[in-house]
Amino acid sequence: MSRIRSALLPPALAILFAAALCAVALVISGASPLTALGVMIGQVGQGTTAVDIVNSAAIYYIVALAAAIGFQMKLFNIGIEGQYRLAACVAAIVGGLIVLPPVLHTLVIIVVAVLVGAVWAGIPALLKAYRGVSEVISTIMLNAVSLGAIAFLIRPDSFGVLQGNNISTKPIEPSGQFPGLDTGAGTIFGMVVVAVLLGVGYWFLLNRTRFGFELRASGESATAATAGGVNAKRMVIIALVLSGAVAGLAGLPEVLGRDFAYTLTSPQGYGFTGLAVALLGRNHPAGIAFGALLWAFLDKSAIALDNIGVPRDIVLIMQGSVVLSVVVAYEVVRRYELAAEQRRVAAQLRGAPAADKEVVG
């Protein structure tokens, strides 16, 4: 019971705090927080909003899983941004160039995306394992380089096609597209299923396999894991490459389900969202799912708020303050529980013989 409470209390407090902060900002700017809240909740039932939220949440879920795999090892894969964009770009190029039977075509595109993500994450992984380069810095640099690579790849004289004012890759034939589920009010991406499967796989990997145990052990204490026979370098490489492979999938829901090509204006910024959502969900597959849905809900609120004249950017403040306050809240609760645990142990020891106390002290 107390475990559930300590898991749910911090995010609830953080969301309340962030909401209060935004309410203050709204009051200062002359808008009514209550009207804003009403509009945000009311939008879900309108048009395709609910489906859009699910679709966005699936993307956020995938990037957050990628981030969470790194977090398990205390690795910060800031490079998810570059990994998913480059992967989506290359996969779209390959998908547009080849024609294969349905299903197989889609599978090839997915495999290409996974491989590109893994290889791109492999660079910081190798640098970290063999040269001791912090993955934070190297992935930030690679994010910028991947932008250059994408711009180069979809130039009209490389693989790009000029379409009006926009440059895109060659469109993917219907055989390569991932069919969605038409609900009448918008189409749910087929990749949503893949996201759910990834979540189950992530849970299984961490909690039911030896590799998952070693991963978590290395994250908890690298020295203890090494003493237990875990190869630290190998774990770093596998964790980052795996994270990159998962990240590689994040661009596909849109490429395979809506755009059928990668364009210069394809969405960006999911990488940092992934880190934030993974933090919100504490790396737990169910928690991440909740975080992804919340994030997507806030994202969509921006448009609804804009319609009633509230600056849409209040949503960004909300998201930023949720993340910051959730990590603070987790930390405060952790400290409180640690202190409570110490008090409890101390109370128990007071009754024990004096000889035991020395060992503890």
Next chain:
Amino acid sequence: MTTLTRARAGFGTLPGWARSAIVVAVGVGLLAVTATLTGQIQLTSSGTTQAAVRLLLPILFAALGGLWAERAGVINIGLEGMMILGTWGAAWAGYQWGPYAAVVGGLVFGVLGGLLHAVATVSFGVNHIVSGVAITLLGLGVTKYLSTLLFLPVSGNPRQSPRVEGFETFSVQPLADALAAVEAQQRVVLSDVAGLLGGLLSGLTPLVVLGFVLVPASYLLLWRTSFGLRLRSCGENPVAAESLGVQVYLYKYIALIVSGALAGLGGAALTLNPGQLGYLEGQTGGRGYIGLAAMIFGNWRPGGLLAGSALFGYVDGVQLRAGGEAVHALLYGASILAVGLAVLWVLQRRWQTAAIALVAGAAVYAVYFSTETVPREFASYAPQIVTLLVLAVASQRLRPPAAIGMEYRRGEGD
């Protein structure tokens, strides 16, 4: 022991200023030779240097901000967010009360970001990178929100501020004119050196001077005063510092406030950049991160981070002024450098490193020889690629502060 290894030890024992002078001389010489042999005179023109100075300034401020934070043991990847806050604050104060107010505005907004980072990491013990990411998200959101609220009615564009009045530029006379005259004569090497120097001495603004003054000032404060020693001890071993009576929390707060202020100044430098006077959404373009990279490149030292910022600013400036072909010429310079280093290492009998340098030089020369120009898309990311290469080659010789990124709580030392 051969005389050569003694000579190598000799370079290591030279005073810092002499070593820097040798590095600068080799760099300038290399550029002059490259410019002469490849015919890319833009590499050493005063215009390029001026562009480089303008571009290096925000990076330099961010790098100094990183130095202050990390020397006190706090990783600051929130520099980017603080810089974004700085651009907004500078533009808001600047369009109303002029350039000096812009500097103050950028500084104050940067301090707000730094303070937030301090509260999260020092008081609450939040992971430094997590807090940094959150501050960057928050900085982006707050500036966008405030721009919609305050800039939209004035400039008619929520992504842009009204035009900000910039600083008047000045030159160090009569030296600048004399150097310009030498540069115009197009003499081998001499004109190149004059161009590089002349660019440094003309087109100056008070902010540029401030940036260059802050480098030695940071050095003196951090390495030559007891305040600096205490601050750095918090980054090396906070528990030991505490046992000696240092108020670690206080010093970390001070360090992060200064760090935020410097990042904010970096934002102000962007806002007051003559090419684009004012706030523009996304104008930082990851320069906070580049500043952090420049600091790591410089081994957490003020002189080193100046060199790192100069390198990035210069490559950026060349790319902007002269395009991919000039960056292409820099490849030629890089291969000369690699061969020179290889010769040096052969003389020192370090066969393996020499062989690696030679192979790398040959590879770079092969790229130079087989291509006409560096694709525009990659030329703009040259600083990032250089950072990666430097980190890959030299990371083991870098020495970050020992307790960097670690959680510290008062009275919990063991």
